[in-house]
Amino acid sequence: MRAPVPATRVFLALLARDLRVARREIVSFLVRTTLQPLLFVVVFGYLLPRMGFVQAGYGAALLPGILGISLALSSLQAVALPMMADFGWTREIEDRLLAPVPIRLIAAEKVVAGVIQGFVAALFVLPVARLIMGPIEALSFAHAGTLLGITLLGSLAFSTLGLWMGTGIPPQQIGLMFSMIVAPMIFFGCAYYPWQGLTPLPVVKYAVLVNPLVFVAEGMRGALTPGLPHMPWPLIVLALLVMSAVLWTVGYRSFARRAIS
């Protein structure tokens, strides 16, 4: 009898498949996930400041938020959209479900692929946005490690959200659910304004804390513009870890329900 295949090897093969597909679709992927945030940068980070409608310092609050939105959208879509196709009518995912590993590992691989794509989007958006906006006084790249850490945690939270949305929402409702979840998430995600700015509105300030994007955007602020006020680090890290764990649990449960009838 043949020796069992090491699980890590199967995992890497599954990941290689996803990265191959992602590489092939990178242009449409970047357009889909970063065009809107970048256009926002053009209007609010370039046009309006030059027209005098927006203070020049706004760029420092905007750039980290834009980075947060891009990585959130990319990680979310990188997992949710393929999941919907894979579990669709033809169940294309079956060749991967037949791979000799526990299906938990197959779901985990999807999340890792989502994290990697979140990184790619962030890496793409950061220099482009900075270029569009011009020099930003408070911006610092001294905390690259922190920046990577927050990118990782943020991508993780949104990949697990993608796992849940991609497997848990009936296909006929997916368009509606995306509009109902993603749009409010972006606008109440403290991406276009710092969380501290909500202090005069305490109800809003604490209600938005259900939104993982708040912590990603604030984390990006802490990493990129450490001199400006941002949410305390322990709160950011703890919230993203707890949210990722909860979303992984519900996401995996829904994945397993779809995978095994």
Added chain:
Amino acid sequence: MVAPPAIETRALRKVYRTPPPGMLPRGKAAGPVEIVALDALDLQVRAGEFFGLLGPNGAGKTTTLGILTTRVKATSGAAFVAGVDVVTDDVAVKQRIGVVPQRPNADRSLTVLENLVFHAAYFGIPRPDATRKALALLESIGIADRGGAKVDQLSGGQQQRLMIARALIHDPEILFLDEPTVGLDPQARLDLWDLLRGMHREGRTIVMTTHYMEEADRLCERVAIVDRGRLLACDTPRALKSRAPGGTLIELTLEGDAAQAVEQARGHPGVLQAEAQGSVLSVYAERPGEVLAQLIRRLEGSGRIVHDIHLAPPSLETLFISLTGRKLV
């Protein structure tokens, strides 16, 4: 040491609840609707055997295959593949099996060749080996020139053969095929049969579901007839056919209603059973040649006109009808 059976199921039962609990509309008092797909199914397949599961749509064939290939969870009972429990050690089961699904479900984000190479990689086969095997398999299924094509560019028959190549690339001990010839044109079906016979000769265990009598008869060493989740009979096609009661079926299409001819036919020597449905008179007879000639003479003697004649020798089809009272397809 005696090798374990390739497949063994014990009192396998599967109940689907539709709609799933929790998704019922609010305020509805009625409980979830339960559909019993499998009801206490016991099967044994020997290693190296070509085994058929024959039954109409909804018989539980696909559910049985789903459980054996770890993709469906049984409600109760036990199932073993190569002696390994499909529930407690699904990973070890997955390593030993190849699966050809009912509907081709190739990975459409990948090319034809990539489908095979990546599937091999999921089973730990190094890339150079995988590529070599994949090219050889594409050659053997007659689509060697389509390796770089998108899956959608293949015809239905080619996609089905790609599924077989995918199921074989990691050299599984046991191959499962779920109605592999549905939707194929006659030539493609014959080609597929040859392919399957070849794989069986190599010593592989093959478990195939089908609702085509002929297919089960021509390919399988043993056939299990299932209907509504139950095993009705399980034997070699020859033994099953010999159990088909009533000899050969003679169908005569008459001018006008056949009902009055039934009594005439029943009284005839050699006729075991007769019934009428519209203008068709169905007669089961032991010596069909003799009976047919006499029967036609007798009917014509009483002024009836015979428009058409159809003979069906004892077959899995006539057995199935006698077991279930229904036709297969």
